Amino acid sequence: MFVARRIPAAGLDRVIAECDADVWQDPMPPSREVILDKVRGCDGILSLLTDTMDAAVFDAAGPGLKVVSNMAVGYNNINTSDAFDRGIRIGNTPGVLTEATADMAVTLLLAAARCLREGIENVSARQWKNWEPLGFIGQDLGGKTIGIVGMGRIGLATAERLHRGWGMKVVYASRTAKPDAEHRVSAVRLSLDALLEQSDFVSVHTDLNESTLEMFDASAFKAMKSTAVFVNTSRGGIHVSEDLHDALVSGEIFAAGLDVTNPEPPSSDDPLLDLPNCVVAPHIGSATVSARNGMASIAAANLIAGVRGENLPHEVIPEN
Numbered sequence: 001m002f003v004a005r006r007i008p009a010a011g012l013d014r015v016i017a018e019c020d021a022d023v024w025q026d027p028m029p030p031s032r033e034v035i036l037d038k039v040r041g042c043d044g045i046l047s048l049l050t051d052t053m054d055a056a057v058f059d060a061a062g063p064g065l066k067v068v069s070n071m072a073v074g075y076n077n078i079n080t081s082d083a084f085d086r087g088i089r090i091g092n093t094p095g096v097l098t099e100a101t102a103d104m105a106v107t108l109l110l111a112a113a114r115c116l117r118e119g120i121e122n123v124s125a126r127q128w129k130n131w132e133p134l135g136f137i138g139q140d141l142g143g144k145t146i147g148i149v150g151m152g153r154i155g156l157a158t159a160e161r162l163h164r165g166w167g168m169k170v171v172y173a174s175r176t177a178k179p180d181a182e183h184r185v186s187a188v189r190l191s192l193d194a195l196l197e198q199s200d201f202v203s204v205h206t207d208l209n210e211s212t213l214e215m216f217d218a219s220a221f222k223a224m225k226s227t228a229v230f231v232n233t234s235r236g237g238i239h240v241s242e243d244l245h246d247a248l249v250s251g252e253i254f255a256a257g258l259d260v261t262n263p264e265p266p267s268s269d270d271p272l273l274d275l276p277n278c279v280v281a282p283h284i285g286s287a288t289v290s291a292r293n294g295m296a297s298i299a300a301a302n303l304i305a306g307v308r309g310e311n312l313p314h315e316v317i318p319e320n
């Protein structure tokens with residue numbers, strides 16, 4: 001089998017002990033050509049969100065490929081229909097990164113709302129001369145409205161933090177109603193348009209698919225309040241970078257906090273990276289000890305179960 005990166009020992013040790021594993025050692029992802037070569041004859045692949053898994057990869061592996069175990073909860077890097085057509089099972093790692101990712105969403109929301117980047121850059125540049133009665137003035141959080149786009153596990157954990165901590169009113173947009181969220185944080189389901197219009201903070205937690213691809217474009221940012229903060233800890237493909245840039249420069253929205261970018265990683269000359277009102281982190285929402293150990297351990301368990309022909313502990317099920 002092919003393991004596309006060194007992962008935490010909580011998973012890697014088990015894979016190495018129980019399987020004949022070829023583990024990619026470089027910290028940079030294997031190139032497309034390398035993947036196509038390495039998977040030849042494999043019965044299992046352990047992939048990361050940076051590794052595209054599609055028909056060409058499955059065909060290169062050949063008919064013995066039984067499972068692709070993705071060390072992520074999101075699996076937009078995998079062409080699921082190409083996999084299911086070939087009887088290949090897909091595993092993902094839900095649950096274990098919920099709290100860590102919700103913490104990151106709140107971190108970015110606070111940092112963006114309170115002009116933290118601008119303040120830190122001012123201090124680092126040795127420009128801090130004075131206590132500024134008119135400087136670095138951010139947005140208040142108490143009693144404001146948080147709009148959650150995609151009310152799954154991470155969306156709800158984020159809403160709970162903001163509702164319990166800052167008394168925020170929670171509104172959400174989701175394909176289906178979420179009675180659990182309505183019960184736990186008194187969340188009110190709205191259309192996306194109504195959510196954008198009413199929210200002081202908008203936090204994205206939906207998966208990336210055909211219907212969410214670039215859903216945050218110029219018109220979405222225009223619909224938001226000029227004091228609004230946009231937070232994306234899900235997938236960069238959900239926002240249009242140029243449109244976000246323009247909305248931040250023109251003051252259509254107040255600030256943004258991103259843990260994901262479009263493309264990812266961004267190019268070195270991406271103008272979004274220069275904006276003082278845009279806080280960008282390098283996709284580290286799940287980067288805590290317990291989240292990453294949990295992800296590695298589930299990814300290993302999915303991989304091993306898959307090559308043995310057993311049910312995966314966390315399997316992506318084909319939609320009808």
Ligand code: DGY
Nearest residue numbers: 071072073074285286
């Ligand atoms: C995931 O698991 O999909 C996350 O984006 C990783 O941090």
